[in-house]
Amino acid sequence: MEIRIGVQHVAREVVLESEQTPDEVQKLVETALEKGTPLVLTDERGHHVVVPGNALGYIDIGSETRGRVGFGG
Numbered sequence: 001m002e003i004r005i006g007v008q009h010v011a012r013e014v015v016l017e018s019e020q021t022p023d024e025v026q027k028l029v030e031t032a033l034e035k036g037t038p039l040v041l042t043d044e045r046g047h048h049v050v051v052p053g054n055a056l057g058y059i060d061i062g063s064e065t066r067g068r069v070g071f072g073g
Helices: 022-033
Strands: 001-008 014-017 038-043 048-051 058-063
Touching: 001 048, 014 048, 022 038, 022 058
Parallel strands: none
Antiparallel strands: 001 014, 001 058, 038 048
């Protein structure tokens, strides 16, 4: 699933593909916002992305459904 993170005072957003579920990501975001702790997400390749909780502008959590490949309808 694709996750897009807007960081305050940064022009570009952070985009990553993750194997985490939308519910897991939402809980991590809520905790980071409530406690002011860093948001730590893991991408498909096992890399960790760390964003300070107090710098989060927005989070766009994609659906778990992956798009089709090819020309089918």
